[in-house]
Amino acid sequence: MCGIVGYIGDRSATEVIMEGLRRLEYRGYDSAGMALVPRSGGSIQVIKRQGEIDKGLAPGIREESPDPSAAGIGHTRWATHGRPNDINAHPHTDCDGGLAVVHNGIIENYFELGRELRNEGHVFRSDVDTEVIPHLVERYRKTGLDLLEATMKASTYLRGAYALAVVESDDGSGNEALVGVRKESPLIVGIGEGEYFLASDIAALLPYTRDVIILENGDFAFLTREGYRLYDQGGEEVHREVERVDWDADAAERGGHPHFMIKEILEQPEAWVAALQGRVGSDRAQLPELKNAPSVVDGISQVHLVGCGTSYHAAVAARPQFERLLGIPARAEIASEFRYGDPLLGPDTLVVFVSQSGETADTLACLDLAKSAGCPTIGITNVVGSSLARGADDVVFTRAGPEISVASTKTYTTQLLILDLIACHLGSVLGFDDDARARVDALLERAPDLPGMGWELLDNQEVILRVAEYLAGWEDVFFIGRGLDFAAAMEGQLKLKEISYIHAEAYPAGELKHGSIALIEQGIPVIAISTQDHLREKMASNVEAARARGGWICLVTDRPDDSTAQIADEVIVVPRTAEILTPVLVGLALQLLAYHTAVLRDCPVDKPRNLAKSVTVE
Numbered sequence: 352m353c354g355i356v357g358y359i360g361d362r363s364a365t366e367v368i369m370e371g372l373r374r375l376e377y378r379g380y381d382s383a384g385m386a387l388v389p390r391s392g393g394s395i396q397v398i399k400r401q402g403e404i405d406k407g408l409a410p411g412i413r414e415e416s417p418d419p420s421a422a423g424i425g426h427t428r429w430a431t432h433g434r435p436n437d438i439n440a441h442p443h444t445d446c447d448g449g450l451a452v453v454h455n456g457i458i459e460n461y462f463e464l465g466r467e468l469r470n471e472g473h474v475f476r477s478d479v480d481t482e483v484i485p486h487l488v489e490r491y492r493k494t495g496l497d498l499l500e501a502t503m504k505a506s507t508y509l510r511g512a513y514a515l516a517v518v519e520s521d522d523g524s525g526n527e528a529l530v531g532v533r534k535e536s537p538l539i540v541g542i543g544e545g546e547y548f549l550a551s552d553i554a555a556l557l558p559y560t561r562d563v564i565i566l567e568n569g570d571f572a573f574l575t576r577e578g579y580r581l582y583d584q585g586g587e588e589v590h591r592e593v594e595r596v597d598w599d600a601d602a603a604e605r606g607g608h609p610h611f612m613i614k615e616i617l618e619q620p621e622a623w624v625a626a627l628q629g630r631v632g633s634d635r636a637q638l639p640e641l642k643n644a645p646s647v648v649d650g651i652s653q654v655h656l657v658g659c660g661t662s663y664h665a666a667v668a669a670r671p672q673f674e675r676l677l678g679i680p681a682r683a684e685i686a687s688e689f690r691y692g693d694p695l696l697g698p699d700t701l702v703v704f705v706s707q708s709g710e711t712a713d714t715l716a717c718l719d720l721a722k723s724a725g726c727p728t729i730g731i732t733n734v735v736g737s738s739l740a741r742g743a744d745d746v747v748f749t750r751a752g753p754e755i756s757v758a759s760t761k762t763y764t765t766q767l768l769i770l771d772l773i774a775c776h777l778g779s780v781l782g783f784d785d786d787a788r789a790r791v792d793a794l795l796e797r798a799p800d801l802p803g804m805g806w807e808l809l810d811n812q813e814v815i816l817r818v819a820e821y822l823a824g825w826e827d828v829f830f831i832g833r834g835l836d837f838a839a840a841m842e843g844q845l846k847l848k849e850i851s852y853i854h855a856e857a858y859p860a861g862e863l864k865h866g867s868i869a870l871i872e873q874g875i876p877v878i879a880i881s882t883q884d885h886l887r888e889k890m891a892s893n894v895e896a897a898r899a900r901g902g903w904i905c906l907v908t909d910r911p912d913d914s915t916a917q918i919a920d921e922v923i924v925v926p927r928t929a930e931i932l933t934p935v936l937v938g939l940a941l942q943l944l945a946y947h948t949a950v951l952r953d954c955p956v957d958k959p960r961n962l963a964k965s966v967t968v969e
């Protein structure tokens with residue numbers, strides 16, 4: 352969603368906030384701004400501009416050259432209410448500009464609050480829900496409450512999910528203060544030496560500190576130059592543990608690559624090493640993080656795998672493994688549907704949540720639903736301290752390192768690995784039949800070779816580049832596959848669509864003939880994925896049918912001698928491994944295809960239009 356940064360200390364607040372916002376820009380990039388408290392006292396200076404930071408806010412700061420400041424807040428926006436423009440950009444201020452607020456999330460009752468405040472004489476300037484907040488705080492400041500008390504009081508009127516940072520002007524006496532609020536949307540406090548930070552994401556703080564406090568839901572943080580105090584939603588002062596983050600600052604930099612996305616694609620073999628480290632035994636998967644699920648798994652009669660977007664696609668690919676290795680029905684569910692679908696849930700239903708960020712609103716709503724129905728829960732996430740990591744009974748981290756590009760890449764393939772390992776681990780508690788045992792043995796035996804195969808694929812991108820050149824000239828592309836290959840096709844089409852803006856559809860190959868084949872005409876690109884021996888002949892017929900209608904066929908296979916390769920226009924060969932592991936390699940190949948196509952079409956790869964990395968609203 353949006354990114355928040357706050358700073359108080361001896362450095363230049365402008366510089367710290369600017370650096371933090373650049374690191375959070377992947378969360379939203381339609382406008383950005385900051386509010387600064389001048390060291391010499393006087394009014395808060397607000398500078399905000401539409402557009403990406405380098406095109407809007409950065410030149411804005413140079414033009415307006417704000418006074419030196421030791422405290423301030425900043426924001427990079429992904430619009431939910433009100434068009435992206437200078438006025439709707441955050442921060443928003445109260446009537447006389449004495450205090451400023453940045454906000455991530457949605458205020459659901461903004462309309463009623465706005466009407467009430469306007470009737471009281473407050474003057475609004477923008478179209479955004481956020482603007483009610485500074486006016487509400489102003490209302491209580493005027494009754495004599497201090498900034499913290501007024502923010503606490505104002506928060507009791509706000510409905511919705513939000514994280515806030517609030518700052519007000521100072522008389523130059525060095526008593527600046529920042530207030531942070533966490534209600535559903537993430538907010539962390541960074542602790543440096545004589546300096547303190549607020550941020551919606553650890554990435555913003557990495558150049559300055561690795562000591563962080565992840566605020567609990569409902570918490571308030573009060574930061575001054577001298578220190579910080581934390582309060583729970585009832586206003587009681589509370590203690591929260593300081594956690595040390597082990598990500599290094601370089602991991603969140605582009606490191607000479609033109610885009611984060613290609614850097615993150617190339618990092619995958621190493622990410623797989625990290626994801627598998629210590630988790631692959633000679634005859635079993637070892638996940639000591641699963642402290643609760645193994646003890647209840649023999650009472651489980653069904654499994655739901657829940658996620659959104661790419662994380663949902665990982666769930667789709669993992670579903671058959673859960674079904675076969677646990678011997679009970681498993682379903683992959685889209686979180687935004689599941690939460691309102693009135694699912695049958697109870698203590699005999701294991702629910703596995705998949706989320707890179709661990710903050711996706713729909714996924715977290717399903718977690719609440721499952722927990723209130725008494726279901727055992729497992730979270731798979733990349734972000735330590737995220738809401739999912741803290742809310743699920745068991746959590747397994749993907750260990751992919753920070754992923755900045757909006758398009759998920761290394762987190763998808765590591766999710767696939769972790770899901771398979773969880774299915775192996777839980778299945779071993781119940782005992783395997785011969786077929787399941789053979790699948791698990793193949794996975795355990797071949798998994799350590801996977802990173803090498805990833806490097807091999809990354810070293811041989813000529814065909815992928817040729818296919819990308821072909822795709823770049825089209826506006827519609829089909830992805831077809833069966834079983835695990837259909838799951839891979841779903842992710843392949845999403846990746847292409849979101850970063851190259853080419854319309855792409857994934858179909859189960861056998862379903863094409865029931866309608867969609869009507870759209871195949873001369874030259875239309877069809878990416879056909881065929882990596883499962885028992886389905887190879889069936890795929891061959893489906894590819895023949897598409898080719899007969901004029902389709903331009905790119906076959907993705909693990910068998911260069913696949914007979915279908917003879918009729919394909921291009922063949923992308925992925926290294927051959929255990930069937931369960933193949934979606935990881937196909938995923939990598941299709942990410943490269945989407946990336947190169949988007950680059951050829953000159954698209955803003957890391958920041959596709961209308962998207963945000965983490966979707967913390969419904």
Ligand code: M6R
Nearest residue numbers: 660661662706707708711758759
């Ligand atoms: O953080 P999450 O994995 O929960 O995010 C869910 C989706 O928004 C996400 O997977 C999205 O589809 C991808 N970034 C697209 O590449």
